[in-house]
Amino acid sequence: MDKLRRSMMFIPGNNPGMLQNAGLYGADTIILDCEDAVAITEKDSARNLVFEAISGMNYGTEVAVRINHISTPFGWDDLKRLLPAKPDLIRLPMCQGPDEIRQIDDFISEAEHKNNFTPGSIKMMAAVETPKGLRLAYEIASASPRMVAMAIGAEDFTANLKTTRSKLGRELFVARGQLVLAAREAGVQCIDTVFSNINDEEGLRAELELVKEMGFDGKSVVNPRQVTVVHDVFAPTNKEIDYAENVLAAYQDALEKKSGVISLNGKMIDLPIVARAERVLAYAKATATKGGKK
Amino acid sequence: MKNSIGREIPDFIKGLGKVTNYGGAFAYQPVGRTAGPFLSTCLPRRDKQLASIEVAIDAVGLKDGMTISFHHHFRNGDKILNRVVEAIAKKGIRDITLSPSSLNTVNDALIPYIEQGVITAIETSGARGKMGRFLTEGHLKKPLHIRSHGGRAAAIESGAIHIDVAFLGAPACDTYGNINGVQGLSACGSLGYAIQDAAYADQVVAITDNLLPHPLFPISIPQTQVDYIVVVDSIGDPKGIASGALRYTKDPKELLIANYAADVMDYSGYLRQDFSMQLGSGGASMAVGRFIKTKMMERGITGSFGVGGMTGVFAEMMEEGLFKMMFDVQSFDIPAIDSIKKNSNHLEMSASYYANPHNSGAIVNNLDAVILSATEVDVDFNVNVITDSNGVIMGASGGHCDTAAGAKLTIVVAPLLRGRLPMVKDAVQTVVTPGETVDAIVTERGIAINPKRLDLIDNLKNSGLPIMSIHELRDIAYGLCGKPEPIEVSDEIVGVVEYRDGTIIDVIRRPIS
Secondary structure: OOOOOOOOEEEEEEHHHHHHHHHHHOOEEEEEEEOOOOOHHHHHHHHHHHHHHHHHOOOOEEEEOOOOOOOOOOOOHHHHHHHHHHHOEEEOOOOOOOHHHHHHHHHHHHHHOOOOOOHHHHHHHHEOHHHHHHHHHHHHHHOOOEEEEEEEEEHHHHOOOOOOOOOOHHHHHHHHHHHHHHHHHHHEEEEEOOOOOOHHHHHHHHEEEEEEHOOOOOOEEEOHHHHHHHHHOOOOOOOOOOOHHHHHHHHHHHHHHOOOOEEOEEEEHHHHHHHHHHHHHHHHHHOOOOOOOO | EEEEOOOOOOOOOOOOEEEEEEEOOOHHHHHHHHOOOOOOOOOOOOOEEEOOOHHHHHHOOOOOOOEEEEEOOOHEEEEEHHHHHHHHHHOOOOOEEEEEEEHHHHHHHHHHHOOOOEEEEEEOOOOHHHHHHHOOOOOOOEEEOOOHHHHHHHHHOOOOOOOOOEEEEOOOEEEOOOOOOOOOOOOOOOOOOHHHHHHHEEEEEEEEEEEEEOOOOOOOEEEEHHOEEEEOOOOHHHHHOEEEEOOOOOOOHHHHHHHHHHHHHHHHOOOOOOOOEEEOOOOHHHHHHHHHHHHHHOOOOOEEEEEEOOOOHHHHHOOOOOEEEEEEEEEHHHHHHHHHHHHHOOEEEEHHHHHOOOOOOOOHHHHHHHEEEOOEOOOOOOOOOOOOOOEEEEEEEEOHHHHHOOEEEEEEEEEOOEEEOOOOOOOOOOOOOHHHOOOEEEOOOOEOOOOHHHHHHHHHHHHOEEEEEEHHHHHHHHHHHOOOHHHHHHHEEEEEEOOOOOEEEEEEEHHHO
């Protein structure tokens, strides 16, 4: 089972109160943000605060840093300052191609060497936010063994498409689908964009149902109150768990009887169905859902 | 001399006299009889109405050295207390003991009258804002005397507080002095604290902006206790009296704490059919209601009664059939005021019925669970709700220690850190509620159960909740923000904190800043 990244929660890097409490809400990953949440005039102080937070706080969960893009005056400085604190994961925004990933990979390797960190221990992920980035998504995702996930940043992406966000999300359907394909081909996780109306739980739930169905592994979140909703939707349901258990039992039974054809309630079970059942149960175990949703 | 929780209390305090030291939550046995007002008579056809507050002050014969009382149901919308004291000052009366059920920031306007010697003693639940800072500097002839709501009711009934004149703001008053709190522009809902004062004060003056024909309905304070009526333009500012509707907090940290507290209640065993509960009106404690409500509906259970300090969200639970009854000493928002007006199972109660330890049984004794907030707590589970991190008075005792003593399960919710300050410490600055009456401290980073409660520890051990010792909780707090320097204080005692039974649980010494 891959590391769970159902919820990746952004925390503004210049807000000491939020940095202090970031680990409390059960998010699978917290992303300490040096990019969009931080005004240009605050970049230095955010970088220093994030460094102190990673070094001083015991978050007890995966800690990522969203750096500024390396084409801005801040990106490399973010890496220089923050890598010695050993974040678990670096998230690159606005990724345009595999070269960027390779450059950062080299830089991280150097920092790992200099700081005596295990080589390859700092992971990477990238967000695509432009048509070009999406076209190169597979190349980006496979540009480095550090890559663990791909994400989509919808606001910039829809602006680039010359359209707007809608409740149904039709404008993102193709992009989401394409990103899942690229991520799956490269063998990395796939994380959906943020849902920014934090008071619309129903809307969040609907969007989560959609992206879960499409194959996403998780979602970026902007408020702790969204974390439980995300986990709730991503948890396997009791029905899914029961079915998976029955599938595996039937499979075992067929193995023991050396029977070539496996069937459950009159339906044929083939190997992909068995694999899916195994994944559901592993996921259920990892999320410790105590039996899944009610 | 040290009292039973290790607080150094002098045997004799200037202005207060000989001290009866706190010796345990239920150690003190009261003796004697209840006090009461003078016998009086009101001849048929006497007109109780007087022309002005000034005329009323003359009529009751207010003199230097007397004690006057007020209720705080109008909160920051109150126009009575400041106005009456102003009139008293103009008459040259001095050395008054002020005994309101509580003070709000609107009463900062009284500071000049303390400086002029019009008011020389204050007995109340607490103080905030400028008044809190001012009283922390001294200025009174006697130390500020802090009592809980139940303790004040007990003191009034025993005569420890002798109210010469109660000036009662009356949202609705009829021509013969019947009063209620639910009609008129200044409606405030329950008049629970005023009911207490009216029954024991030597003389009662009703001040109203809503004089109605006799007889009024419903009646909260009867005509038999009201001596005079004064009509004024306005007794309160509705905006300051009650907010539209207190809503559940959206603060994720408070919600996390509230969720933990509801889970503690769930696993404790007290969340069962016909349970009873009181919720504070603070962010986290009120939000516990939301999670309890979900649990009640999931489990298909209903409660017996709720107690408050009532908010609309609690009253709503009654209207939805989740509780049979509400006992209300003070209504906090407009939906709660509407509810007490229209629902016959939303009962108004006096401060004595609510929390007095020296009657034949206050409703707090029937509580299964109470959720309380705190300014700070310590490793002995003692709670401070009165002084801030600089030792300055900034809060009120309220019903904190009363409900903690009465309820079978007392849960205190508080953030472990406020800014850069730890809220679980080696010792709180001022003890209001003794740790022996507190069962669980719930913070965003962990939950500590009072080691005396072996049953709770056992019930919660497989809950999956972050249960730890109170010392571990303190260590997390100190680890994140360091151990605070002790507040340097002088020997001067500016306040005494009376426990609900009339003994002194702690004193407030003037900080040296």
